[in-house]
Amino acid sequence: MKIPNPILTLFILFNPPLVLAIIETCLESVCQDGEPQIRFPFLIKGKHAEPCGYPGFMVSCTQNSQTLLNLPNWGPLKIRTINYAAQQLWVNDPNNCLPKRLISLNLSTSPFRAVYLQQFTFFNCSANLENLVHRYRPIGCLSDSPKYVVFATPSTTVVGHLSSLCHLVARVKVPVQSPFYDQVTSSELGEDLRLSWDSPACGRCESRGGRCGFKSDDTFELDCSGVPSKGRSRISRYAIAICIGVPAMLCFFGVLSCICRWLKVGNHDGPWGHESVADFEALVGSRPTTVSGLDRPTIESYPKIVIGENRRLPKKGEKRCSICLSEYMPKETVKSIPECGHCFHAQCIDEWLPLNASCPICRTSPRKFPQPRARSSP
Template sequence: MKIPSPILTLFIFLSPSLALANIETCLDSVCQGGEPLIRFPFRIEGKHAESCGYPGFIVSCTQNAQTLLNLPNWGPLKIQSINYAAQQLWVNDPKNCLPNRLLSLNLSASPFRAVYHQQFTFFNCSLNLEYLVSRYRPIACLSDSPKYVVFATPSPTAVGHLTSVCNLVATVKVPVQSPFYDQVMSSELVEDLRLSWDSPACGRCESHGGRCGFKSNDTFELDCSGVPSKGISRGARYAIAVCIGIPAMLCSFGVLSCICGWLKNGNHDRHWAHETVADFEALVGSWPTTVSGLDRPTIESYPKIVIGENRRLPKKGEKTCPICLSEYMPKETVKSIPECGHCFHAQCIDEWLPLNASCPICRTSPRKLPQPRARSSP
């Protein structure tokens, strides 16, 4: 049956739009301006398709546009911010009483864990309130100041004192931003909780500017798309510059040598020409014609470090690799040169040292490992 041309034209026009609508269901989204950006592995329930997010990462938007993360066995938490590259998020209680939620803390059925956690002991005190309030910081949303106050402390010293005058409520491991010190006698526990996830492992994709997601709707296999194409590996551009520059320089020397030879052996017998040729040949003979790097056993012997969550390196202040100029990320491997202690991405320095036998920062020349002696034949 022949399809009327107006209908065919309409179908052709709508087909790309339908495909685009399907793609747009997984676009980055927010509950409201100023709220955290939501994308894979998170998805907004009712707004994103199930294939747009990973199981356990369901987000909902409240009527007042709060972004809530629904955790099994613990209920909803307000998402304050998300770091997709570091695979971390910061949450708080939507009702502004986080200590009350911490008393029923349970992350066992969720994909999230604490980056740092610290043990807090809760006390309910009804005697000597003025004295205790002057010494410890009460939790306002749990306290009825005329009758009782509630304290939470990580300090063994404070625990020992409050145990003798107050009722112990519970001891809880709290996911904190960073561990408190013993001198912190009590805390209101109002700061955001810092959580992390291990699966899906999309941090490296995100840190390189890509977007993580499922390869297809019927599989949990991950795919990284949208990574800017560099064409060559990190640090390889330096090797290319060396490999191209040196032959070009040697070629120029060859051409100049031919010209000088022609001047020397030709009919130009002027005294100044002979002196110029001799001087130039002596200069060219003194220039190096090869670049000597380090051997592979020496490079492999250098110490390696796997970067932790705090991204600290032995030398303070080093946050980026001096070769590729990329920031160090957790779980990346760096390698240090023993003679000077400078650190680099392992891949970057492994490509640099075979071509340049010196540190890219301070130009220190590392020592080569002694070569094994060849056994003489009997």
């Protein structure tokens, strides 16, 4: 049972020592090995106290150790995956008949929303079954009778065809993982639903390696703890190093140049004459060299891969992006460097390579496209 906010406020005001003790023990937990890790803003009923989670994010463990999220006016859904940094989760029906649940879909009273919404039209067909089943894909768990089958489709073409042959059941906006572009066949709608939440806003804390939760005072303000000291991304660290290092090198060589000129003027005929100073300048150098990153055409030519449900990449063992340190999720786009085969989030490597012409993992230097020669004017 969810405690209303005023009651929780009174609980915090009159029991601060107890609340502090509870917050210190709000550790992540699982229903069983292999199930998603549950931590703030989620909490497991019976394993976590109320202050360990956010209102509306309570989950429960079934007798067979499934992790269920209970949504108001819609019932329980099995949690498949949670991405705390992106503030997204993937859910499905614990009874393996998600389309049946979608007909009564209602997210209005929950803290969750759809990442992608696409309208599906459901049809109940009892005539010309052989031809329809051969052409379209029926929903198996709703088509268990030999007298009728059920189809669902986002295609306006298929809707126009089935409208004259079948009975319209419902039109539902479904929170799909990604939009369907198939305009020929209907869908079984068996894939996980992709949901997200806006509040509490803990994504930035999680992406930095920290843990989000309530502050240990009498407010509902959030606190981010446990952020590693090296919380900056590699791109940020290299950018800071370049911004500080390049001016410092220019200043250093400027001082050396002034010293050399002073020695030339003050000791023209002495042991620090022209030849000695010239040798010194040749040894040290007069200008720093800079290494530029790759050009945009070269970066755009690298192959892209859309991660599947098994989250496997060409190189075994790669489970997270080495630039942003976030785990790869289904339907995300990654890009690989041809010379070494290492993969990264497409956005991450697109920001990295213009600054550093090397692989962030093995330091291999990718080849640049040859630049076209400038034509001389007639």
